[in-house]
Amino acid sequence: MDRKDPMTRTVLVLNGPNLNLLGQREPAVYGSTTLADVEALCRHSAQALGLSADCRQSNHEGVLIDAIHEAGREHAAGRLVGVVFNAGAYTHTSVALHDAIKGSAVPVVEVHISNVHAREPFRHHSYLSPAAAGVIVGLGIDGYRLAIDALARRAG
Numbered sequence: 001m002d003r004k005d006p007m008t009r010t011v012l013v014l015n016g017p018n019l020n021l022l023g024q025r026e027p028a029v030y031g032s033t034t035l036a037d038v039e040a041l042c043r044h045s046a047q048a049l050g051l052s053a054d055c056r057q058s059n060h061e062g063v064l065i066d067a068i069h070e071a072g073r074e075h076a077a078g079r080l081v082g083v084v085f086n087a088g089a090y091t092h093t094s095v096a097l098h099d100a101i102k103g104s105a106v107p108v109v110e111v112h113i114s115n116v117h118a119r120e121p122f123r124h125h126s127y128l129s130p131a132a133a134g135v136i137v138g139l140g141i142d143g144y145r146l147a148i149d150a151l152a153r154r155a156g
């Protein structure tokens with residue numbers, strides 16, 4: 001975890017498959033901002049709230065599940081306020097990620113850069129939303145900042 005001070009609580013910012021391609025991937029849908037830009041925005045937003053952002057990206061479902069489990073343990077220990085999670089296409093397919101969120105009892109804010117409800121029908125269903133503390137959709141990368149803010153407020 002990316003903590004400078006052991007007393008500083010963390011927010012995990014977890015990005016799933018293909019989000020490493022931000023900036024070059026379908027710019028008309030996702031914009032020109034890179035994942036590095038998003039992570040810098042998250043670190044800055046977290047710092048302004050007295051938090052540290054632990055930013056990770058994986059294209060592998062099992063790695064994302066392990067990260068959620070770890071977040072559950074960190075949350076239970078009082079070191080982590082929650083998870084900002086853009087699971088990419090796994091949102092629409094993964095019962096395993098749904099179960100990981102439920103099983104870890106960690107607050108998760110589901111984020112999508114694009115408005116998935118204005119896109120193809122297969123993007124309209126999320127397996128994560130019923131297990132999430134909240135959902136932010138279609139506000140571009142600003143959704144990450146709003147999610148960090150919401151988790152900080154929720155944690156008090």
Ligand code: DQA
Pocket residue numbers: 017018019086087088089090091111112113114115116123
């Ligand atoms: C996305 C939307 C998903 O449908 C898609 O598979 C992604 C990105 C978004 O941020 O808008 O990879 O989660």
